[in-house]
Amino acid sequence: MSPLQAWQICAVFGSASLLSVGGGNAIVPQLQRETVLDHHWLSAAQFADSFAIAQVAPGPSSLLVTLLGYRAAGLPGALLATVAIILPAAILVWVVARLWLRTGHARWHTALERGIAPVAVGLVAASGVVIATSVDHTALHWAVSAAAAAVLGATKINPLFVVLAGGAVGLWAG
Amino acid sequence: MNDAPSLWTLARAFNRIALASFGGGLSAWSREVIVAERGWMTEEEFLSASTICRILPGANQVNMAVFVGTRLHGVAGAVAAVAGLIAVSMILILLAGAFYLRYRHVPALQHALAGMASAAVGLTLSVAWHQGQRVLRSPAAGLLAVLSLAMAAGWRTPLWLTLLLLGPVGFWWAWRQEAGR
Numbered sequence: 248m249s250p251l252q253a254w255q256i257c258a259v260f261g262s263a264s265l266l267s268v269g270g271g272n273a274i275v276p277q278l279q280r281e282t283v284l285d286h287h288w289l290s291a292a293q294f295a296d297s298f299a300i301a302q303v304a305p306g307p308s309s310l311l312v313t314l315l316g317y318r319a320a321g322l323p324g325a326l327l328a329t330v331a332i333i334l335p336a337a338i339l340v341w342v343v344a345r346l347w348l349r350t351g352h353a354r355w356h357t358a359l360e361r362g363i364a365p366v367a368v369g370l371v372a373a374s375g376v377v378i379a380t381s382v383d384h385t386a387l388h389w390a391v392s393a394a395a396a397a398v399l400g401a402t403k404i405n406p407l408f409v410v411l412a413g414g415a416v417g418l419w420a421g
Numbered sequence: 422m423n424d425a426p427s428l429w430t431l432a433r434a435f436n437r438i439a440l441a442s443f444g445g446g447l448s449a450w451s452r453e454v455i456v457a458e459r460g461w462m463t464e465e466e467f468l469s470a471s472t473i474c475r476i477l478p479g480a481n482q483v484n485m486a487v488f489v490g491t492r493l494h495g496v497a498g499a500v501a502a503v504a505g506l507i508a509v510s511m512i513l514i515l516l517a518g519a520f521y522l523r524y525r526h527v528p529a530l531q532h533a534l535a536g537m538a539s540a541a542v543g544l545t546l547s548v549a550w551h552q553g554q555r556v557l558r559s560p561a562a563g564l565l566a567v568l569s570l571a572m573a574a575g576w577r578t579p580l581w582l583t584l585l586l587l588g589p590v591g592f593w594w595a596w597r598q599e600a601g602r
Contacts, residue, residue, distance in 0.1 A: 264478065264479060265478045265479075266478065267478050267479055267480065296521065296522060296525065297518065299521070299525075300514065300517050300518050300521045301514065303443070303517075303534050303537070303538065304443070304510070304513060304514045304517045305439050305440045305441070305442050305443045305510050305513055306439040306440075306442065306447070306506065306507060306509075306510025306511075306513070306514065307439070307447060307480045307482045307483055307506065307507065307510070308447075308480070309480035309483065310507065310510055310511060310514045313511050313514050313515065314514060314515070314518050317515060317518070325511070325515065326511075329507065329511060332480075333479070333480075333483055333503065333507070335479075336477065336478050336479025336480075336483070336484065337479065337483065337484070337487045337499065337503065339477055339478065339479070340473075340474065340477050340479060340484045340487040340488060340491075341487055341491055341496070341499055343473060343477060344470075344473075344487065344488045344491040344492065345491060347469075347470075347473060348491070348492055354596075354599060355592075355596075357595070357599060358592055358595040358596040358598075358599055359469065359592055359595070360465050360466070360468075360469040360595075361465060361591075361595035361598070361599075362588070362590075362591030362592040362593070362594055362595030362596070363468065363469055363472050363584075363588060363591055363592070364464075364465050364468040364469065364552075364556045364562075364591075365556055365557055365561075365562040365563070365565035365566040365569070365591060366472070366565050366566065366568075366569040366583070366584070366587045366588065366591050367468040367469070367471060367472045367552075367569075368468065368549055368552045368553050368556055368557060368566045368569075369549075369565065369566040369567065369568065369569030369570035369571075369572075369573065370472070370475070370569055370570075370573050370580075370583070371448070371545065371548055371549040371552060372545075372546060372549035372553075372566075372570045372574070373569065373570045373572075373573035373574035374448070374545055374573075375542050375543075375545035375546040375549065376546075376570070376574040377573070377574050378538075378541075378542055378545070379539075379542045380574075384539070384542075387539075388535060388536075388538075388539040389539075391536060391539035391540055391543065392539045392540070392542040392543040392546065393543065394543065395539070395540040395541075395542070395543025395544060395547070396542075396543035396544070396546040396547045396550070397543075397547075398543075398547075399543065399544055399547035400546075400547045400550045400551070406441070406446070406449070406450070406453060406544050407441055409540050409543070409544065410443070410446070410537050410540045410541055410544065411537070412540065413536040413537050413538075413539050413540025413541070413543070414533040414534070414536045414537040414540070415533075415536065416536050417532045417533050417534070417535050417536020417537065417539070418529055418532050418533040418536065420532070420536075421528060421529065421531070421532025421533075421535075421536075
């Protein structure tokens with residue numbers, strides 16, 4: 248990895264870090280433009296495949312940048328891209344977390360915490376619905392989702408078994 | 422409410438969250454481990470922290486690792502939690518990249534992945550159910566949750582607008598409840 252390449256990786260992913268508002272996937276179009284069109288680190292098809300891999304692989308889907316960095320400059324590129332996408336946003340979160348945790352006993356803090364909780368529950372439910380409707384969710388997939396939700400809502404079974412069972416159903420029905 | 426866990430325990434917990442989320446459902450797994458399994462945060466603490474992490478730029482779960490790590494162990498905790506979340510995942514995603522490029526045309530793989538993703542959706546919904554039982558114990562709270570669900574999933578209102586409209590209402594409701602105690 249040349250110094251120029253290292254600088255380009257830091258610039259592309261470091262600037263994307265603070266732009267990724269509303270979860271990691273907001274910056275995907277920007278990353279696509281910079282890595283495919285501007286720097287030619289990979290082809291558009293390779294980018295689409297990398298995105299799909301990052302969606303299903305374990306861990307945060309922002310590890311898409313690990314694959315992009317790898318295409319750009321091998322293992323050092325993968326490592327540098329990952330650090331560059333995480334560090335700027337992480338420093339900001341650290342500052343905000345410290346401020347928030349320091350005010351733990353103020354009345355406005357507890358009121359905000361209790362008042363935002365119902366809204367947050369709605370957002371959690373919405374994220375499930377949005378994911379289900381954004382991909383090709385057939386009747387069978389909805390049935391799997393509903394069955395998984397019912398089993399996990401009613402029992403204390405390890406969710407991993409339920410996810411694996413979902414994979415088995417998909418395999419069997421496909 | 423907790424004895425601060427060691428940095429190693431923290432890193433291992435976040436590694437478990439990451440590895441369990443094969444096929445999706447990462448935020449559901451973080452609640453499962455942090456609240457249900459380890460009891461490092463209460464349901465309300467977790468919800469407010471995760472909302473802050475959604476508003477701030479950055480991947481939500483990486484932000485959450487920074488937040489929880491900071492809460493339990495300061496800067497060192499934040500570094501340990503993020504490292505735990507991504508270290509093994511990075512290796513796996515590079516391996517998965519190589520594997521997927523080779524086998525992506527195999528239909529069985531696609532079907533199994535779609536089934537796992539569907540179950541992960543169910544996992545996310547069941548998390549909302551568990552959290553709702555704890556948090557939605559009045560009609561006003563229930564109404565706020567339904568409204569935020571409708572705005573975010575039904576009308577696709579941007580997150581900042583949803584929070585700008587519902588946040589002050591929730592705050593006002595909780596503020597008056599505190600006064601009534």
